[in-house]
Amino acid sequence: MEVIIQPDAKSATRLVARLIAKELRLKPSLTLGLATGRTMEGVYAELAVIHREEKLDFSLCRTFNLDEYVGLASDNPGSYRHFMNKHLFSRINIDPRNTHVPDGLSKNLAAECEAYEALIRECGGIDLQLLGIGIAGHIGFNEPLSALRSRTREKALSPATIRQNAGLFGSAERMPKRGITMGVGTILDSRSCLLLATGSAKAEIVAKAVEGPVTAMVSASALQLHARCRAVVDEEAGRLLQGQEYYRWIFGNEPEWAEFRQAEPARASLQATD
Numbered sequence: 001m002e003v004i005i006q007p008d009a010k011s012a013t014r015l016v017a018r019l020i021a022k023e024l025r026l027k028p029s030l031t032l033g034l035a036t037g038r039t040m041e042g043v044y045a046e047l048a049v050i051h052r053e054e055k056l057d058f059s060l061c062r063t064f065n066l067d068e069y070v071g072l073a074s075d076n077p078g079s080y081r082h083f084m085n086k087h088l089f090s091r092i093n094i095d096p097r098n099t100h101v102p103d104g105l106s107k108n109l110a111a112e113c114e115a116y117e118a119l120i121r122e123c124g125g126i127d128l129q130l131l132g133i134g135i136a137g138h139i140g141f142n143e144p145l146s147a148l149r150s151r152t153r154e155k156a157l158s159p160a161t162i163r164q165n166a167g168l169f170g171s172a173e174r175m176p177k178r179g180i181t182m183g184v185g186t187i188l189d190s191r192s193c194l195l196l197a198t199g200s201a202k203a204e205i206v207a208k209a210v211e212g213p214v215t216a217m218v219s220a221s222a223l224q225l226h227a228r229c230r231a232v233v234d235e236e237a238g239r240l241l242q243g244q245e246y247y248r249w250i251f252g253n254e255p256e257w258a259e260f261r262q263a264e265p266a267r268a269s270l271q272a273t274d
């Protein structure tokens with residue numbers, strides 16, 4: 001895994017958006033794996049700005065979201081489909097038919113999960129999978145003890161996840177207790193992974209996932225098995241990492257990062273929407 005430490009959440013978020021934009025320019029028909037959550041809001045806001053101001057083209061891009069709550073309709077403000085439409089899809093020139101989020105209302109969830117996997121395969125697999133990390137180490141809804149080879153399936157949410165996301169539903173009681181999620185194995189099949197974590201609350205789990213042992217107790221630790229995984233963290237989320245000096249050296253010296261090293265000028269338009 002390659003770890004990049006940025007001074008603050010804004011620069012970490014911008015870097016992730018820049019990395020996605022670069023891959024999309026290199027391959028306009030990119031198949032992008034997407035995540036939801038507070039951390040991703042800034043990434044999508046930045047991608048919308050790059051689309052608007054630099055004409056980043058999503059017209060040939062296909063997307064697959066990691067997960068969705070079971071029992072929520074797509075127009076429910078708590079659903080991940082709603083989140084994606086609001087934060088990204090409505091702000092860029094993507095064809096809605098090219099965007100995929102598991103259907104949490106499916107009458108046959110097992111069939112829905114199988115069909116989701118089949119569709120990913122038919123599209124040639126995921127080129128770039130964007131990931132956040134939950135405070136108990138989940139990626140998607142792969143809660144602790146998710147099999148490292150798991151595929152898309154229905155999953156009971158852990159108490160930690162319910163606590164983490166309950167605020168978005170007003171209370172834990174109102175929050176769905178099950179989700180559909182790509183498996184850890186599905187995520188590991190992507191050609192590259194890009195994890196973003198910001199804020200002090202993520203510091204402990206980031207250290208476990210990146211430098212701890214690979215264990216099903218911390219699903220994100222499975223990313224250590226991925227041949228091309230980059231983790232971008234801000235100072236706060238990276239503060240417990242033992243290899244900080246080395247990670248900083250990599251970003252400061254390796255040629256592949258040269259184009260991302262210069263601080264970008266603040267953009268009035270982005271600040272206005274923050």
Ligand code: F6R
Pocket residue numbers: 034035036037038039040066067080131132133134135138139140141
């Ligand atoms: C959601 C997802 C989750 C989140 C994680 C972090 O699609 O994949 O793994 O990335 O729960 O959420 P935030 O960013 O809200 O802390």
